[in-house]
Amino acid sequence: MTFRDLNLSNPLWNALDDAGYTKPTTIQAKAFSVIMSGRDVQGIAQTGTGKTIAYLLPLLKMWTFSKLRHPQILIIVPTRELVVQVVGQGEELTKYTSAVVKGVYGGTNLNTQAAEIAEGLDILVGTPGRLLDLGYHGALNLKIIKKLVIDEVDEMLNLGFRSQLKHIMELLPEKRQNLMFSATITEDVEMLISEYFNSPEKIEAAPSGSPLTNINQVLYRVPNFNTKINLLELLLAKRADMTKILIFVSTKALADELYTNISEKYPDKTGVIHSNKDQNFRFNAVNKFQDGSFRMLIATDIIARGLDIEDVSHVINFDLPDEPQNYVHRIGRTGRADKKGESISLVSDLELDYLDDIQDLMKFIVPITELPDDLVISTELTDAEIPKIQMKNILGKLPKVKDDSSAFQEKKAKNKKVNIKVRHTDKMMAKYGKKKTRGQKKK
Ligand code: AMP
Numbered sequence: 001m002t003f004r005d006l007n008l009s010n011p012l013w014n015a016l017d018d019a020g021y022t023k024p025t026t027i028q029a030k031a032f033s034v035i036m037s038g039r040d041v042q043g044i045a046q047t048g049t050g051k052t053i054a055y056l057l058p059l060l061k062m063w064t065f066s067k068l069r070h071p072q073i074l075i076i077v078p079t080r081e082l083v084v085q086v087v088g089q090g091e092e093l094t095k096y097t098s099a100v101v102k103g104v105y106g107g108t109n110l111n112t113q114a115a116e117i118a119e120g121l122d123i124l125v126g127t128p129g130r131l132l133d134l135g136y137h138g139a140l141n142l143k144i145i146k147k148l149v150i151d152e153v154d155e156m157l158n159l160g161f162r163s164q165l166k167h168i169m170e171l172l173p174e175k176r177q178n179l180m181f182s183a184t185i186t187e188d189v190e191m192l193i194s195e196y197f198n199s200p201e202k203i204e205a206a207p208s209g210s211p212l213t214n215i216n217q218v219l220y221r222v223p224n225f226n227t228k229i230n231l232l233e234l235l236l237a238k239r240a241d242m243t244k245i246l247i248f249v250s251t252k253a254l255a256d257e258l259y260t261n262i263s264e265k266y267p268d269k270t271g272v273i274h275s276n277k278d279q280n281f282r283f284n285a286v287n288k289f290q291d292g293s294f295r296m297l298i299a300t301d302i303i304a305r306g307l308d309i310e311d312v313s314h315v316i317n318f319d320l321p322d323e324p325q326n327y328v329h330r331i332g333r334t335g336r337a338d339k340k341g342e343s344i345s346l347v348s349d350l351e352l353d354y355l356d357d358i359q360d361l362m363k364f365i366v367p368i369t370e371l372p373d374d375l376v377i378s379t380e381l382t383d384a385e386i387p388k389i390q391m392k393n394i395l396g397k398l399p400k401v402k403d404d405s406s407a408f409q410e411k412k413a414k415n416k417k418v419n420i421k422v423r424h425t426d427k428m429m430a431k432y433g434k435k436k437t438r439g440q441k442k443k
Contacts, residue, residue, distance in 0.1 A: 006032050008061055011096035019092050025050035027205035032058050038177055040197045045205035046183040047308060048332045052089050052151070055179050059123075059147050063099055069120025070141040075149040076128055076168065078156045080105035080279065081286065085308050086125045086151070099123060106130045107279050114139035128156065128164035135171050142171045153182040153189050154325070162192070169196055183332075184325050215335035216342045219355075219366040224385050226378035228318060228346045229261055234375055235316075235344070236266070236296070244289070246309070247298045247316045248330045252276050255298050258318060262296060269295040301326045309333065317345040320354040324361040350385070 002023055003016050016022075024032070027045045034041055035058035045051040059073050066072060077083055083103040090101035104113045104126040110133055117124075117139055124131075124140075134140035148169075150156065156165065178197050182189050193200060222228045235242065247262075249255045252274040259272040271285035271294040289297040290309050297309075301321055312334040321327055327345075334341025345366065347355055359365050371377075 001029060006057070007036075008057065012057065012060060012093060014096050015093045018095070021053070025054070025205070027051050027203065028054040028057065030203045030205075031055065034201050034203055035059065035177075035179065036062065037201075040178040040200035041180070042185075042193055042197065042200040042202050043179065043181040043204070044183070044185060044202070045181055046329065046332045047152075048335070049205040051181050051205065052086055053093070055149050055151075055181065056086075056090060056093055059149070060093055060097070060099065062147070063097075063122065065098060066122070066144065068144060069122070070144050071121055071124035072144055073123040073147045073149070074131075074142065074145045074172070075123070075125040075151060076131065076156070076165070077125060077151045078127065078159055078161065080107065080127060081282070082152065083125050083127060084283075090123055090125065094123075101125065104130045104134060106133075110134070110137065110139075128161045128168060132164055132167055135168065142168075143173060145172050145176055147177050148172060148179065150178075150180040153180045153192065154184045154186055157186070157188040157192065158323075162188070165192070183329060214340050215331050216340070217331065217364075217366045218342060218344045218369050220344070220346050220369055220371060222346045222348055222371070224348060224378060224380075225382045226380050227375070228348070229258075230376045230378060231346060231371070232262070232316065232318065233265065234372060236262070238372075241313065243295065243313045244292065244309075244311055245296045245314045245316055246289075246312050246330075246333050247296055247318055248321070249298065249300060249318045250321055252300055254319070255300055259298050262298070266296065268293075270298070271296070272298040274300040301330065312341065315341070315343040317343065317347075320345060320347060320351045320358065322354055324354070324357040327358045328362065348385075
């Protein structure tokens with residue numbers, strides 16, 4: 001099947017030709033007729049599956065010029081980086097039409113963006129907070145919105161954007177087509193859909209939580225942090241095929257620490273991004289990684305989510321994320337658009353619970369690769385790794401046993417382990433030597 005088999009238009013076919021896209025990806029092929037039918041749509045697709053073009057193509061096919069120059073299509077995404085990317089793909093596809101695509105996001109001057117909107121536009125891409133500010137400011141007229149896309153809904157809800165989304169929906173006309181895309185369907189996502197969507201049709205690029213099959217997953221069991229550093233250095237020195245490497249870590253502090261370490265050896269080849277870096281620094285780091293000036297980019301989860309960087313050869317999980325879905329998102333940065341990719345995870349004993357959760361989610365056991373013979377195993381532990389006696393916390397409360405044995409049900413082996421409850425904070429204390437919140441925190 002090629003894009004010529006979809007009932008598009010010459011301007012769209014020509015734009016696709018220019019961009020070098022010939023064959024629709026699975027989600028693009030599946031989404032087209034469903035979106036064209038005008039129904040609400042619930043799409044399950046990770047970044048890397050081509051989901052942006054999957055919703056842009058039918059929406060652009062259905063778009064017609066309006067003299068009002070208020071947006072008719074609204075696309076809400078969780079991060080500024082994603083705004084820039086979706087606008088980029090929108091501009092690419094609309095180059096032979098008169099449709100104008102614009103993007104708005106926080107951290108930049110509100111009045112400048114209001115002035116740009118006043119000049120007129122057709123398709124608006126934005127982050128929830130900034131869209132609301134502009135709506136309340138009176139700069140944005142959302143009254144002729146016909147199509148609403150909420151992209152990366154799961155991430156949006158993780159970041160606590162639920163009430164902003166609700167307020168934005170209140171500003172929209174009731175009669176509209178709703179599309180949402182999410183990598184995972186959580187209870188929160190289901191709730192949002194049942195509240196605002198009208199019996200949506202479900203389309204799926206890959207089952208929720210399943211990693212893309214063109215990613216070769218490798219796992220090293222590494223005793224401690226310093227050995228992880230040694231292994232990373234060894235891989236960087238030996239593996240010439242590792243040309244474009246995205247290195248993930250769980251915290252900003254660790255990102256900075258690792259950057260200091262790696263950039264000593266590779267000063268002009270290493271970049272770092274996390275939410276404490278300002279917008280220009282972030283764009284600059286991503287651009288240098290994109291164009292190949294940087295071989296390595298060290299990143300935290302939230303900031304790298306949805307980033308569309310071409311030809312990432314390797315994703316390295318310097319540590320495992322505490323949210324299993326984030327593992328799937330991380331490794332999905334490589335092996336994009338049907339290319340081959342490799343992910344390498346460095347896993348210490350303290351992270352084995354995370355590994356269990358990830359493997360449960362994927363329903364896949366990542367094979368363990370033997371450590372290289374020339375790896376120097378460090379015995380020097382970091383403060384966080386020195387065992388602390390935390391018996392009280394670790395044991396916690398034993399569960400109450402019911403007297404009525406007939407009501408007792410044997411738990412599955414997997415669930416039995418929750419009988420000894422280790423609090424999240426204690427796990428994080430053991431891992432990082434400090435408290436770390438789950439999910440909500442901006443990384
Ligand atoms: P997305 O999942 O929307 O973030 O897209 C992932 C990447 O795939 C982007 O770089 C797109 O430019 C690229 N892409 C999207 N559709 C196609 C296609 N049909 N053929 C080749 N590349 C594509």
